[in-house]
Every structure is written in structure tokens, then in C-alpha cells.
Amino acid sequence: MLLSKSCVYGLRASLFLASREQGEFIPIRTMSDKLEISFHFLTKILQQLTAEGILESFKGPNGGVRLTKPGSEVPLMDIVLAIDGSQLLTECALGLPGCGIKNPCPLHDKWAETRDAIREMLEHTTLTELVNKGKAENLRLTTEGGFDILFDD
Amino acid sequence: MLLSKSCVYGLRASLFLASREQGEFIPIRTMSDKLEISFHFLTKILQQLTAEGILESFKGPNGGVRLTKPGSEVPLMDIVLAIDGSQLLTECALGLPGCGIKNPCPLHDKWAETRDAIREMLEHTTLTELVNKGKAENLRLTTEGGFDILFDD
DNA sequence: GGTTATTGAGACTCCTTTGTCTTAAAATAA
DNA sequence: TTATTTTAAGACAAAGGAGTCTCAATAACC
Numbered sequence: 479m480l481l482s483k484s485c486v487y488g489l490r491a492s493l494f495l496a497s498r499e500q501g502e503f504i505p506i507r508t509m510s511d512k513l514e515i516s517f518h519f520l521t522k523i524l525q526q527l528t529a530e531g532i533l534e535s536f537k538g539p540n541g542g543v544r545l546t547k548p549g550s551e552v553p554l555m556d557i558v559l560a561i562d563g564s565q566l567l568t569e570c571a572l573g574l575p576g577c578g579i580k581n582p583c584p585l586h587d588k589w590a591e592t593r594d595a596i597r598e599m600l601e602h603t604t605l606t607e608l609v610n611k612g613k614a615e616n617l618r619l620t621t622e623g624g625f626d627i628l629f630d631d
Numbered sequence: 632m633l634l635s636k637s638c639v640y641g642l643r644a645s646l647f648l649a650s651r652e653q654g655e656f657i658p659i660r661t662m663s664d665k666l667e668i669s670f671h672f673l674t675k676i677l678q679q680l681t682a683e684g685i686l687e688s689f690k691g692p693n694g695g696v697r698l699t700k701p702g703s704e705v706p707l708m709d710i711v712l713a714i715d716g717s718q719l720l721t722e723c724a725l726g727l728p729g730c731g732i733k734n735p736c737p738l739h740d741k742w743a744e745t746r747d748a749i750r751e752m753l754e755h756t757t758l759t760e761l762v763n764k765g766k767a768e769n770l771r772l773t774t775e776g777g778f779d780i781l782f783d784d
Numbered sequence: 785g786g787t788t789a790t791t792g793a794g795a796c797t798c799c800t801t802t803g804t805c806t807t808a809a810a811a812t813a814a
Numbered sequence: 815t816t817a818t819t820t821t822a823a824g825a826c827a828a829a830g831g832a833g834t835c836t837c838a839a840t841a842a843c844c
Contacts, residue, residue: 480633480719483832486726493737505790519833525792538841539789554738566633573639575774583772584646584765585707588752595748599741612737619736621728636802658820672803678822691811694820 480596485561487515488523490619492557494628495533496549496605497613503535503542512628514620523561530560549605558600567597633749638714640668641676643772645710647781648686649702649758650766656688656695665781667773676714683713702758711753720750 481489490513498504506524510517524543527533532552535543545552558566570577571589578586611617616624634642643666651657659677663670677696680686685705688696698705711719723730724742731739764770769777 479722481724483726486724489738490725503790507790516833518835521791522793522833528791535791536841537789537791537839539843541790541841543791569632571633571639572643572772573636574771582770584761584770584778585642585756586770588756592748592752596745599745603738603741608737617735617737617739618727619725625737656820660820669803671805674821675803675823681821688821689811690809690819690821692813692819694811696821 480566481558482562484519484523484526485558487513487520488527488557488561489554490515491520491524492527492532492545492549492552492605493608493612493619495543495545496552497609497625497628498544500545500548503540503544505542508542512620527557527560530556532556532560545605549609550607552605553601554603554605554608555597555600567593633719634711635715637672637676637679638711640666640673641680641710641714642707643668644673644677645680645685645698645702645705645758646761646765646772648696648698649705650762650778650781651697653698653701656693656697658695661695665773680710680713683709685709685713698758702762703760705758706754707756707758707761708750708753720746 491509494509494513495504506521507517509515510520513520524533524535528535528543531546533543534546535541570583571585572583574583577583612619612625616626618624619628644662647662647666648657659674660670662668663673666673677686677688681688681696684699686696687699688694723736724738725736727736730736765772765778769779771777772781
């Protein structure tokens, strides 16, 4: 698996937040319901994003979480790094410690190229970009139903 | 993690086999020693490769395992598919079931491109290609030491 | 102040991956 | 036939990821 489940849930939740009014705090319960993710599990994941400064939270009635920056300034990479760390982008494909230009494995060069493609994609894709695409084409963020169901009440 | 540990070990062992005389059976114990992999664990992994027809095995004295085909005809993809399955190349980056052209998620198009780069790399890189590179530049397949230590007795 | 809605923190369970160990089966050689 | 060397198979243990649950802390509203 490329990304951990925590990371995937974190991405889906971040996209959800980016699809809303920016200043608005959204309760985690709302997100866990709409996105079909376990509430407690999602809470733990979003706590990581809050700790990393990607989200900010507010307790009590009308509380919830929100992005600290506009979604257009948040590349997917930020969320991936916050949850899964840099492993994916630094690790040797053959699992050898310290594999790099100085001391490479036979697969290093080819893998470095591929890895850069992944990095580029994650760095150059922003939350807002995906939200706009999702809204325009009514794409899904859940098992069933399009983007529009995220806005039902 | 892109590839499971089992898969990485399977790749290293397959490269080791491809670096030897093709008809020769190599004891798993020899490989586990040289590659610094647990013998019993490696045995289980190579059993999978044997079951998939990538290796063939022979019991008893002078027994061991060997590639069924020349390493030049074995792309890395064969080993990855045998051990990790096709998950990596088919799964949705946002974890949605059945994500595809018909029913995509917002990330589908971009991820499909990146995924194709991984696929290309795995399909077009053969064991022999990496072995030749490893031998020519004395690259490593273990934590320490170059390709040459695989041929010490 | 008391009640309610919310996040925060941590203990706990469950499942998968990773790794170890034991025994059986097969092949060879003496 | 018996001992030795090897893979095959499966039980078992350890570690980490995934998911659940409970209780505390904070903020709003009555």
C-alpha cells in the first residue's frame, strides 16, 4: 500500500474541509458521518494534523476543526508528510539502510526517478485543485454518491 | 511503504539467483546468510515464488532453488505481483472501492499517471539488467559490502 | 452554576505482517 | 537401511497498524 489508511482518511477529511467555507469550524462527527470513517479513529488522525499546524481545532458547541490556510496553499504532500512521514520519498526500494547516491543499490537510480514522479504529483496537487475538479464533475469522496452528497444536511 | 518486506526480500533473493550460473541450485541457507535475511522467513517467501513458477526447487543434498527462466526474461514486476499482488497498481489512492475511469475519485487521473510510471519501471527492468549494473559498479545488495561479497566462499 | 457539545488523551482490542520454531517429506550418500 | 542435507508446511510469537472505548478538558448556552 502506497499510503497508510490513516493518511488516506486524513486526505479525504482535508478535502472535505477544503470544500467548505474557509473560516468555518466543522465538527469531526459531521465528517466521520459523511465520509463513512470511524469517528474516534478520524479524531486521532485529525489530532495529528492539528499538531502539525495543518488544522486548527476549537472545543465546545459550534466547535470543530478547520484548515489553517486556504486549500489552494495546501499540497497533498503536507498531509502525507504529517501522517506517514517522509519514508515513501526517502526509502530504498530494496530496503537497504542509507541507500543514496553515495552508496546506492542496483535499483536506486530507476527508483529515484519513479519516486520523483510521486513527489512531483503530491507537491503540485493542492486540496483546492481536487475540490474544484470534484465539484465540477461531481466525483466521489465516499464509497457511493458524488461530491454533492457532502453538502446535504 | 511501497513494497512489503517480504517482497523486498524476494527481490533481493531473485537478484542473487540471477547473478549465479543459471542451471545451478542454490541452497536457501546460502542466500539467507549472504543477504542477511532470516532463513525461515526467506524460505516462506521463496515458497511463494516457487508456487508461482518463478523459481523451481530441489530437495536434499545439492538441492536449493533456481530461476525457471533466464534473469533477462524476468521483470521485477513478476516478483512484485507474486508476493504483493496487484494492489499497488490497481488501488485507489483515496482508498475508494471500484475507483476507475467509470467512477473516479478526484485524484484518480493524476494518480493513474503516477501509477503508470511505477508500472513501467517494474515491467521494463529485468533481474539481469540490475545484476549487470550491480556487477559493473560493485553496488550493494546487503547493508554493507558491494556486489562482490556475494561471490566469496 | 449546571448541562450539553465538542476536542484531547490514553488505554485497550483486533488484525495483519513479520519473524521463529518444529516436524515432515524428499533426495543423496554411505 | 540409516544418516544427512535440503525444501515444505504449519503452528506459534512478536510487533505494528487499525479501530474502539472511556474519561477528562474546554467552551457555549440556559
